[in-house]
Amino acid sequence: MLAVLTAPAIGRRADSTSLSPLTSLTELMDPSLRLPVEQSLAARYSEWVAEALDEIQGCFLITDPDIAGHPIVFASRGFLAMSGYSLEEVLGRNGRIFQGAATDRQSVMEIREAIREERTLQISLLNYRKDGTPHWILFHLFPVFGVEDGRVAHFVAVQVPIPRRSRCLRSLAENRHEGGTGRFLVACRNEFRSDYKLGCNPVVELFVDVDNRGLEAEESRHATEQEKEKACDAANSILSTLAHYSKLTGRVISDKRRSEAGISAINSSLVISLGRIKQSFVLTDIQLPQMPIVYASDEFLNLTGYSRHEVLGRECWFLNGPDTDADVLHQIRQSIQAEHSCTVRLLNYRKDRSSFWNLFHISPVRNASGKIAFYVSVQMDENAKSNEHGLSPHMRQLGVVGAVKVAVRSLSMCAGPSRR
Amino acid sequence: MAPVGHVESECTLQRESTRTERCKSHQVPNCITNIYHLGKSIQDDDVLGDLPCSEARSHSLLDILLLSQWEDHALKGNLRYDVSTCQMKIVSGAKKFIAQLNENWNLNTLMDFEKKSFQARGPCCFSDVKPHREDLLICVTFGEKEGSELVSSSILPKDGVLVIANANPVEYGHIFLVPYDVHKMPQLLDKRVLGLMTQIAAEVANSSFHIFVDYDGSESMDHRGFQASYFADPLPVELLPSIPVYGNLLSTGIYIGEVADYTLKALVFVSKNFNKTVQVVGEICAYLCDNGSAFSLLISDCGKKVFLFPQVRAPFRYKLSAWECGGYFVYDTQSDFNHVTESYICSLLASVSLDAHNFKTLKQQCCTAVSKFMI
Numbered sequence: 089m090l091a092v093l094t095a096p097a098i099g100r101r102a103d104s105t106s107l108s109p110l111t112s113l114t115e116l117m118d119p120s121l122r123l124p125v126e127q128s129l130a131a132r133y134s135e136w137v138a139e140a141l142d143e144i145q146g147c148f149l150i151t152d153p154d155i156a157g158h159p160i161v162f163a164s165r166g167f168l169a170m171s172g173y174s175l176e177e178v179l180g181r182n183g184r185i186f187q188g189a190a191t192d193r194q195s196v197m198e199i200r201e202a203i204r205e206e207r208t209l210q211i212s213l214l215n216y217r218k219d220g221t222p223h224w225i226l227f228h229l230f231p232v233f234g235v236e237d238g239r240v241a242h243f244v245a246v247q248v249p250i251p252r253r254s255r256c257l258r259s260l261a262e263n264r265h266e267g268g269t270g271r272f273l274v275a276c277r278n279e280f281r282s283d284y285k286l287g288c289n290p291v292v293e294l295f296v297d298v299d300n301r302g303l304e305a306e307e308s309r310h311a312t313e314q315e316k317e318k319a320c321d322a323a324n325s326i327l328s329t330l331a332h333y334s335k336l337t338g339r340v341i342s343d344k345r346r347s348e349a350g351i352s353a354i355n356s357s358l359v360i361s362l363g364r365i366k367q368s369f370v371l372t373d374i375q376l377p378q379m380p381i382v383y384a385s386d387e388f389l390n391l392t393g394y395s396r397h398e399v400l401g402r403e404c405w406f407l408n409g410p411d412t413d414a415d416v417l418h419q420i421r422q423s424i425q426a427e428h429s430c431t432v433r434l435l436n437y438r439k440d441r442s443s444f445w446n447l448f449h450i451s452p453v454r455n456a457s458g459k460i461a462f463y464v465s466v467q468m469d470e471n472a473k474s475n476e477h478g479l480s481p482h483m484r485q486l487g488v489v490g491a492v493k494v495a496v497r498s499l500s501m502c503a504g505p506s507r508r
Numbered sequence: 509m510a511p512v513g514h515v516e517s518e519c520t521l522q523r524e525s526t527r528t529e530r531c532k533s534h535q536v537p538n539c540i541t542n543i544y545h546l547g548k549s550i551q552d553d554d555v556l557g558d559l560p561c562s563e564a565r566s567h568s569l570l571d572i573l574l575l576s577q578w579e580d581h582a583l584k585g586n587l588r589y590d591v592s593t594c595q596m597k598i599v600s601g602a603k604k605f606i607a608q609l610n611e612n613w614n615l616n617t618l619m620d621f622e623k624k625s626f627q628a629r630g631p632c633c634f635s636d637v638k639p640h641r642e643d644l645l646i647c648v649t650f651g652e653k654e655g656s657e658l659v660s661s662s663i664l665p666k667d668g669v670l671v672i673a674n675a676n677p678v679e680y681g682h683i684f685l686v687p688y689d690v691h692k693m694p695q696l697l698d699k700r701v702l703g704l705m706t707q708i709a710a711e712v713a714n715s716s717f718h719i720f721v722d723y724d725g726s727e728s729m730d731h732r733g734f735q736a737s738y739f740a741d742p743l744p745v746e747l748l749p750s751i752p753v754y755g756n757l758l759s760t761g762i763y764i765g766e767v768a769d770y771t772l773k774a775l776v777f778v779s780k781n782f783n784k785t786v787q788v789v790g791e792i793c794a795y796l797c798d799n800g801s802a803f804s805l806l807i808s809d810c811g812k813k814v815f816l817f818p819q820v821r822a823p824f825r826y827k828l829s830a831w832e833c834g835g836y837f838v839y840d841t842q843s844d845f846n847h848v849t850e851s852y853i854c855s856l857l858a859s860v861s862l863d864a865h866n867f868k869t870l871k872q873q874c875c876t877a878v879s880k881f882m883i
Contacts, residue, residue, distance in 0.1 A: 366566040429583060456740075458595040458609075477569050478542075478658035483576040486583075490575025491567055494680050494716050498740035499598055499606065 117180025121155060125180045128152040128161035132234075132241055132341070133333035138162065140329050146322035147171075147225075147247040149183065153203070153240055157182050167247065172218035183245065188216035192308070199229060206231045206240050210316065210377045212250060212309050224250040226311040228319035232330055235340045242330075242341075246322045248315045313403070316378055354382050361495035367488045370404065371453070371462040374424075378403040382462070391467060393439035404465065407446070409437040420450060427452050427460060429489070431482070433470070445470040449485045453492055456499045464492045541644055542577075543659045543668070544570055545651025546707055568713045569658060570648075574671070575738075577645040578681045581673045586642065588612060591677045601850030603770075605744050606836045609845040613676055613838055643673045645683065648708060656711060666690045669704060674735065678831060678838055681738040685719065697723060697797060699790035705734055706782040709811035716740055718808050720830030723793070725802035725821040737831070744835030745815060746808055750776050754875050760882060762788060764874050766867075767815070772833055772857035773867040775874065777814045784881065789814050791877035792870075804830035818870060819860040828860055 117125065129137055129150065141150075141162060147170045150162035159180045168175060171186065178185075187196060191214045202209035208230040216222050228246040233239065311319075327343050334341045354371070362371070368387040372379045384399045392399075392407060408417060416434045423430035429451035436446040447468040455461040466485040476484070567575075581587065589612040599605040649668030651657055664670075667689040674682040685708070687701050705719050719736040750765030753775065757763050762779040779785040789805070796803050802821035807814050817833035837853065839845040862870065 364566055454592040456596040458593045478660050479569065479572060479576070483580070484572065485576075486579040487567070487572035487576035490579045490681065491572075493579075493592055494575070494738045494740050496740075497592060497596070497680065499596060500741065 117159070118157075121157070121159060121180050124155045125152070125159055125161050128155065128242070132337055132339045133330055134336040136336075137329065137333040140333060141326065144322065144325045144329065146318075146325075147249075148322060148326060149178075149245045149247075150326075151183060151243045151245065153243060158203070158243075161242070170217070170223075170247070170249065171215075177218070186215040188214070188220075188222060190214055190222060191216075199227070202229055203243060206233075208376070210311075210319065212311055214309075215247075224252075224309040226250055226315050226319050228316075228323055230323055230327075230343060232327065232341045232343060235342050241339075244323065244326050244330075246319050246326070248311065248319045248322075250309050250311050250315060252309075313378070313405075317403070320376065320378060355500065357498065357500050358495055359383070361498070362492065365488055365491050367484060368467045369464055369488050369492070370399070370467075371464055371492070372404040374460060374463055379463070380404070388467060391438075391444075391469060392436075398439075404463075407436040407467075409435070409441075409443065411435050411443065412437075420448075423450065424452075424463060431485075436467070447481060447485070449482075449489070451489045451493075453489075453496045455496050461496055462492075464489055539641065539644070539664050540661055541664065542573070542646045543662050543665065544573060544646055544648045545653065545657045545659065546648065546711060547651055547656040548654050565713065568711060569656065570708070571712045571714045571717070573646060573658060574681060574683070574712065574717075577671075578673060578683070581643070581645060586673065586675065587677065588675050591680060591682070595845075597845075599848055599850050599853065603744050603835065603850055603854070604747070605848075605850060605853050606741070607845055607848050608678075608836070608838045609840075609842060610678070610838050611840050611842075613678065613840055643675060645671045645673055647671065648685075648704075650704070669708070677737070678836075679737040679739055681717075681736070683736050685734040685736055687734075697721070697790070697793045699786055701734075702790050702793070703783065703786040706786055706807055706811040706814070708736075709807050710782060713810050714738070715742075715809060717810075718743070718806060718831075718834075720804060720806045720834075722804045722827070722829050723797065723802060724827055725797075725800045735830075739831075739836065743806070743808070743831065745770060745774065745806075745833070746813070753871050754878055760878075762878060764788070764871075764878065766871065770857070771854045772817055772819075772828075772861045773864075774818075774833065775816045775871070777816070778812060780812060782811045785811075785814055787881050788874070788878045789816065791880070792816065792874055795873055795877070796870075802827060804828065804833045806830045806834050818862050818867070820862060828857070833857070 129141075142165060144164065145166060146164060147167040148164045149160050149167060151158055152161045155161075159182060160178050161180075163173075163175060163178045168178070171178075184196075195211055195213050198211055199209060199213075208228075210226065210228045213225055213227040214222050215225050215227075226248040228248070230244055230246075231240045232242045232244060234241045331341055331343075362383055362385070365385060366387060367385065368391045369385050370381045370388055371383040373382045380401045381399055381404055382401075384396060389396060389399065405417070412435050416432050419432060420430060420434075429449065431447070431449045434446055434448055435443050436448075437443050447470055448465060450463055450465040452460045453462045453464050466488045468481050468485060474481075479487070582590065589610075591610065594608050594610040596606060596608045599607050647664055647668050647670055649665045668687070670684075670686040670688060672684040672686060674684055676682075685705065687704065705721075709717065709719050716738045717736060718739055719734055721734045745767060748770055749768045751768050752763070753766050754760075754764040755762050757778065757780065761781060762777065762784045765776050765778070767774040767776055777785050777789055793803070793805070796818065800821065802819040804817040804819065805814060806817070815834065817828070817830065819827060819833075821827075835853075837848065839848065861867075
């Protein structure tokens with residue numbers, strides 16, 4: 089429930105031990121902003137959205153860039169528990185209050201840039217709790233656009249704690265269950281993949297921070313795929329809640345700016361065009377960091393044994409497994425980084441865990457704006473290859489790429505005339 | 509079928525016979541490529557059927573072949589630029605003209621290619637192929653069998669169509685289709701070549717694939733070749749309704765219409781049996797050539813539709829290429845791209861259009877031509 093704000097408690101302010109070292113009197117919320125901050129969510133998503141947001145697991149903040157100082161207008165219960173602040177201490181404040189001496193300035197700059205450019209960003213960040221203790225988080229920021237005016241309505245910042253990877257934490261995981269969504273994965277042999285979800289549970293936090301000496305000396309800490317996925321899952325839940333409730337007021341929002349020429353949505357005419365390509369391939373959306381699959385052909389499903397709903401939205405590396413050559417994967421990642429295509433042979437796994445040698449070709453695909461909208465990857469089972477009708481398997485793969493490139497270049501993909 | 513109109517002087521005849529001699533001595537081609545043999549079955553009447561082109565059907569072999577060869581050619585770095593990086597937009601207005609910003613493209617490169625390939629009035633010999641050897645993708649020829657067949661890595665046949673990549677593409681898959689024949693001079697706009705082009709369009713069976721040719725009516729450029737490209741969306745002219753001029757598909761099997769509400773007066777020929785279309789369009793083209801008129805042709809809808817854009821031929825006047833006639837314009841500067849308007853394009857199209865009187869004469873000529881084939 090959104091708490092009714094009371095006047096700042098003078099008494100609390102005087103108790104310096106309970107405040108973060110960086111909090112100063114001047115940074116508490118300006119009284120003239122109180123009303124806009126309180127109204128920010130309700131005006132667009134109705135009064136009921138706060139309750140709905142409270143039901144979402146996870147640590148996140150919502151900020152309003154239209155109010156002076158870009159203040160926080162919502163903080164999840166998980167966030168408050170993780171950071172140690174109360175709601176009154178956070179509302180109306182700018183997100184920089186959680187940064188501290190050892191927070192990497194470059195990362196802060198990147199966040200500022202992403203806000204200025206109104207785009208999504210996922211970055212590891214060292215933040216500080218109210219009691220002054222630092223902790224690493226995966227910071228996932230994304231804008232939410234008003235469909236009608238195309239302007240940013242709010243920014244959402246999802247935060248997933250990145251724990252220190254150590255043996256004692258793994259044994260903790262083995263001994264306890266996970267509440268909430270109930271996801272419990274066995275740790276694998278790779279020491280740095282901690283395969284359990286740390287919820288924003290204060291008990292676990294205390295355990296993690298037993299050994300936080302030298303935390304500030306760490307230059308960076310990298311999030312695992314699971315943590316990134318968790319951030320994206322939370323982001324999606326928040327987004328769909330906001331989108332749903334925005335319909336109540338008529339001020340509908342979306343995660344994509346409506347008039348952006350670079351929109352890479354899969355619309356029905358593209359699905360029809362892609363449906364003519366009778367070969368195994370997938371399209372991945374490169375605008376999200378984990379590169380989810382947004383289209384998979386029937387032949388891909390036949391080859392891998394998965395059903396369509398098991399594949400859509402999944403990150404594109406999921407066919408890889410324990411014996412997949414890491415050098416080859418690195419080569420693929422480098423090509424993606426360089427915006428080049430590449431052809432490799434790698435060991436992939438079907439749903440039934442049987443493996444096959446995949447003649448794999450991946451290529452960037454641009455839409456009518458000239459910018460890369462997707463990557464197309466074409467799979468071919470080495471054993472199944474044959475020179476059909478005089479066309480070599482590699483040529484057939486390139487034919488798929490060509491057909492996809494023609495289809496994606498359609499102007500029907502873009503919402504409207506270019507803003508440029 | 510009268511040759512494309514020009515008077516042959518003694519000198520040119522002599523030049524031609526020397527070239528023919530040269531060609532005969534080079535009859536065995538030293539060029540190896542993939543050869544696509546068109547099957548005989550598609551040459552029959554009414555095979556195109558009622559299904560709209562390329563809906564829910566998988567890509568044809570020739571389609572995959574062209575796309576893959578193009579993509580391979582591009583990956584090897586043989587194109588001057590990646591045309592898919594060029595931004596496109598719909599020009600605001602009812603006609604929805606399409607504009608592309610392509611800073612690497614200019615008209616001159618197209619004309620240079622044609623000057624290189626098409627030595628005036630000579631048969632297209634294999635020696636002419638040399639400058640384009642590296643851009644040669646495949647060769648298409650009439651096959652002997654019922655079905656179509658792809659034969660990889662063979663020597664060029666005696667006649668066919670060379671498919672050459674355009675290193676300065678206007679769109680994805682932009683190719684030159686160069687008909688050749690060792691033994692004789694190909695008449696680029698005769699019915700045999702038109703039929704071959706329409707057959708290729710039907711064989712590709714992809715509604716994005718368009719074949720076009722421009723004829724500028726002057727003697728020096730009468731060997732301008734066919735080109736083809738993949739356009740992801742229909743060209744604006746294809747979306748316009750038409751006013752009937754002759755016939756309808758049910759009774760006569762061929763329909764001729766005048767494109768409605770378009771400032772460039774144009775005709776569209778529609779038939780499910782492309783042999784019929786070819787006969788009629790061939791006649792009209794001959795008529796236009798004899799009169800020294802300029803025009804552009806656009807073969808679309810997998811060979812079922814042919815657009816004819818007759819143009820006023822005047823020296824130094826800007827001539828439009830077939831895709832421009834269709835409503836697709838390429839600009840090489842950001843400011844031109846930003847400032848283009850529908851009214852500007854409409855006046856540009858109007859400036860090359862036939863006037864009402866001459867267009868009426870043309871329409872009458874069409875009716876005459878088609879009635880010759882209606883038995």
